[in-house]
Amino acid sequence: MADTTMAESQAEAGSLSTRVIELRKRRGLTLEQLAAASGVSRSMLSQIERGKANPTLAVTLRIAQAFGMNIGDLVDQPWTASRIEVIRSDDASQLFRDDRDCRIRTLSPLHMEKHVEFYEVRLAPGARLHSAAHFEGTRELLTLTQGCGKVLAGENRCELNPGDSAHYHADLEHTIENSGEEELVGFLVVTYQ
Template sequence: MPAKPKAPSPIESSPEAINENLGKRVKKLRGDRGWSLEELATASGVSRSMLSEIEREKANPTLTVTFRIARAFGLTLQELIESAEASASKIQVIRANDRAQVYRSDKQCEIRTLSPINLEKDVEFYELTLRPGGTLRSQPHFEGTREFLTVEEGSVRIESDVNSEELAKGDSGTYRADVPHAIVNTGKGDALVFLVVIYR
């Protein structure tokens, strides 16, 4: 799979813009986890006062400090900086020929993610092509997860636990994804579906 086009490095971006976006990003990540500044300080090894300065966009953190914060959130340094920069962009575009967005490609199916892969999200959007006879079977996701599916081409059967339903071109369906579930191509040609996964 070709490498993802090179994003601007932190050095090529405005330091002021990175600091501002980083502060907002750290504050959001901390809030998403329900952490206090003290808890993030313990997890990262960065002082509470420094974290407060970063979140208020008053500090110019070193790479070492930024790395420690990224590690506390389970991210790489580049992921934290890239996601901070991306969160400031009002428009994000995923090009049709960007092979870095291809999540899986084999004789069963091809899955292309249509949502930014570098951002944490509660919703994921995919384009799924199932080959003739192809099946995408999935283990249960987190409790409360649902999937929404629309058939663009062909016909499929959706299965969720013991339930199943046949869908043709133009049909849509929603189902629990916190149980074993599957999408099965029931036609003679490729089936193209758009899939939205919502985590709760």
């Protein structure tokens, strides 16, 4: 019985370490930045990420709050059929980027981001969203709902109008550009193979 409990504890620590690393990198945070946001020391976060520490409930809660989620979401509880996940339009924790040129809002729950990501993208007139090549096999599907735009992926280019969709390789350097005079609004789905 004691061996089972120890094995379960190690599995939980491993799962949490993977989750914290994934969320921190996904949000572009350093250990120092996550430490400042959570109030958990950098050394403790490092130990958690390496699976060397099993944090207390209070520490886990502070880390979850730093990511704008509850403990259940942080530890990635199994999906239940009765659960409906809602991402509210005014939830600032879902903003991936928000500046004068570009606003990107995550529409997919964080636990799905291992396979698919879903975003609302808004670009000011003349603004560009340039991305380095993602992991091999990554694809993007962009559908415009407002404005006109261009997509450049490697050597390939296309023009888009409202209602148009473009599917392209995102494992190449790529750019979404607002080529119109009004705000570009679109939905972007990123898939990983």
